[in-house]
């Protein structure tokens with residue numbers, strides 16, 4: 001249950017921050033890459049359960065799904081998700097539901113090749129980040 005562990009780490013991290021700043025949290029904005037395959041309804045449900053008895057008790061969760069950027073370590077080319085989405089779709093077609101990215105989106109750069117030079121040495125910003133915390 002990836003969503004529950006994610007929600008737990010968000011609640012714990014933001015709660016610690018709020019205690020240090022003596023603040024009550026009204027809204028948390030989370031930024032997730034489009035490839036993360038999170039079930040957002042489960043994530044919200046987990047957040048709403050786990051926020052009880054914390055400084056986030058009245059907080060709402062907003063999730064922004066972003067399109068990741070990639071950078072080729074071989075030639076330095078920076079490109080967007082749209083340039084490799086056909087590669088990813090081909091991969092999904094080949095593996096079906098069991099394709100490995102479904103379980104480990106961090107593997108994605110290893111399956112993508114640079115549209116300019118063909119290198120597989122790709123880095124991507126696939127981190128799930130707390131982008132904004134609004135307090136009361």
Ligand SMILES: [Zn+2]
Nearest residue numbers: 072075114117
């Ligand atoms: Zn390249």
